Amino acid sequence: MATEKNSNGYEGLLPLCLRWLKPIFAKLSNKAVKLATMTKKLAKDDSRRVVHAFKVGLAISLVSLLYYFKALYDGFGTSTMWAIVTVIVVDEFSVGGTLGRGLNRVMATLLAGGLGFGAHYLASLGGDTGRPIILAFFVFLLASISTFTRFFPKIKARYDYGMLIFILTFCMVSLSGYRDDEIAKLALSRILTILIGCCFTLFVCIFVRPVWAGTDLHCLVANNIQSLALFFQGFGAEFFRLSQEEVSKDDMQKYRTILNSKSNEESLTNLARWEPRHGKFRYRHPWKQYLKIGSLNRECAYRLELLNGYLKTNQFQMPSQQIHGPFKEECMKICSESSRGLRELALALRKMVLPLTAKSHIEKAKVAAEDLKSHLEEWRFEEVNNAMEIVQVVSLASLLFDTICCIEKIVDSVQELASMAGFKAVEVQSSVAPEQQMDLQDQDQYSLQPSHGAAVLLAHHAITIDEQSPC
């Protein structure tokens, strides 16, 4: 009886446990699948992330050789750790980030090391009682000042890490000096190990598939202009509910990422300014001009956000024929010319050549907008029964006009960048009819010419420059 109960009890316990564990396992496997999907997506979206992870692993493995070889380790002793720490904290995704952090770390360590020595010397003049008081005063003073300095916008943007390392090293050197008389050796080995760490990191960062923040910024701005173009390309057909769908809805919505691109653009600009000459970018490339273009892109995107509202709401009633006819024609023209102009601008920026034809497309769009305006003025309103019928036509036209003015400013600022950075003059030799120019970047051929200042020469020999594009 007792054994039966017992065996019953055991039989009952196992299924009970299983029932208990099943949802936990289900939850765990669910999480694992989610994690795997996320990992795959992250790696697929930008394969450089995987490369970066391995690069960091490589740099740390390389620098840890200092530990494995006794001859190297004996030179620095426990300070060898600083080389490892340096690699870990300095190795950033882009070359600009790594260089910026590395320079910040080295310069701050040198400066703070020197000041730490000074403080140590001054404190030693104070005798046994005065020494801790003088040291504490210096530490408090410099910590407070350097912490406050980190609130200065310019310092926060480029030297924030340096200020942190400055106060850290200062405290290290001056306080260690209180307990250890060999601070000269300590400071020297710290500097040397930090330099070694920086060298290893920079070596791996620059020579193993480097990621340049400058190139990223350049391509980001060019892609954002392309996104604006895609919106216009699809807007006309979408608005008048034409059957042909030139652009997918997802492509049209790409402009939305521009709305909140400011902080990304600013941080990339700050990183790009650390970078040396690379690819077609020289050391003092006018990075700040990208901020200007980016801010104009955003102003344009704000307007697109409203234009997009016209697509979403079903409130819009197609106006009657006498308005619809001319309105549609001008509207489609504005959209197609704006889109073409922006696409050529994006392409020229990508290829780093002078945008020669973009302006003329925008001018055509502007003319179409003026035509629309005069059409609106000519209309006999007695012909229209319902005023609301034209309310939305009019407000849309006004918004389009406003947007074109905004695009014109983008074109001007890209031209400004082109002349600042000395982009070459290149003539677009489009081999396809304008209607077929679905994706300019794949089909167009460019002819490269020597540029004389801003003057544009005609093409003589056409070469494809696709492989020269940094994006």
Next chain:
Amino acid sequence: MATEKNSNGYEGLLPLCLRWLKPIFAKLSNKAVKLATMTKKLAKDDSRRVVHAFKVGLAISLVSLLYYFKALYDGFGTSTMWAIVTVIVVDEFSVGGTLGRGLNRVMATLLAGGLGFGAHYLASLGGDTGRPIILAFFVFLLASISTFTRFFPKIKARYDYGMLIFILTFCMVSLSGYRDDEIAKLALSRILTILIGCCFTLFVCIFVRPVWAGTDLHCLVANNIQSLALFFQGFGAEFFRLSQEEVSKDDMQKYRTILNSKSNEESLTNLARWEPRHGKFRYRHPWKQYLKIGSLNRECAYRLELLNGYLKTNQFQMPSQQIHGPFKEECMKICSESSRGLRELALALRKMVLPLTAKSHIEKAKVAAEDLKSHLEEWRFEEVNNAMEIVQVVSLASLLFDTICCIEKIVDSVQELASMAGFKAVEVQSSVAPEQQMDLQDQDQYSLQPSHGAAVLLAHHAITIDEQSPC
């Protein structure tokens, strides 16, 4: 002759030097003045920055006591440095930032310390040859994985620093173990000194004039709503060029900071989630709802950016009387009601009470907008000579209507927040006429009542709750 020349030469050298140094001194003094102005401005804009700088100085000075007292120093030896380093890298502006970094540091150190031990033990099984290979493999693997993990958006937002410290500590423990057999002691003193450093930092951070990221976020969102209100308060008068100037131009432009507020709001939300109960905010305050309100604020600000365009351009021609009359009346009503509704919403959010009357103001604005729409429909267009005369009126009306829909969503999401966070129901007892309600936050009296769910009770006893506002 020679002496004369010499003396002439000396006489010539001194002025030469002075002439040389003068512009340098002028430049330096110019820079110094600029620096002083900037410092003064930074300190004046937010006096908590100065307090923070002194707090960091204080925390470092306190923790450096470990160095000055021999009994304390002897316990940890050179590991004492980790306490200093911890204070410097963990001490952030807000309590949330400090807590987040501190927890990240402690947890990552514990976890990586344990794993480092494990790796050390496994490597020691490999013999003299296998040891460095096994160690290098572990270091490479964990460094790569943890670096890639930092690309996950959720981890980047909250555990980025932890991942850095994880790989740092793992390398430290496992590699030190290769050279030093006393790693148990090393790991223990590292953990203890980090804990001590965190305790000192948190003590100073929380008990000396704490800065709460949650409160900052709450006030930022409330202020942004207030900025939207200020724009509407001034827009009507500015647009119709009325002499009375209700709001200064600078106040009207405050909405522009909302356009790029996303990253700031996101980082504050991430910090606020670390914070314990403080003031009127409990531990699990619905911080994420602020992101929703913030994003609606931005959508509204995009529209304000266009409305602002109507003020800037001088293109706008005042329409003739038959349009102007009713248009102006409705327009002014829309602006004043929107402004009032938004102001009451901002005030309610500031005081953390249910926004009871905001919705009704927005409803009134919507009614006015509908009236305007029907007015537009009723107009006989034959009365109007020039179609362009009404083009801008119509597009402005359409934009205003669109904006009101946006404001309505803001009101709804704030009400959602109020019910999620259990704001109390409070009746506005305005003691001034609506026209005089220039600055609600200074003049209004609120009556606090017990709330029964979402039900609103009438006021019985009125108390001023100004001192309870977290902003």
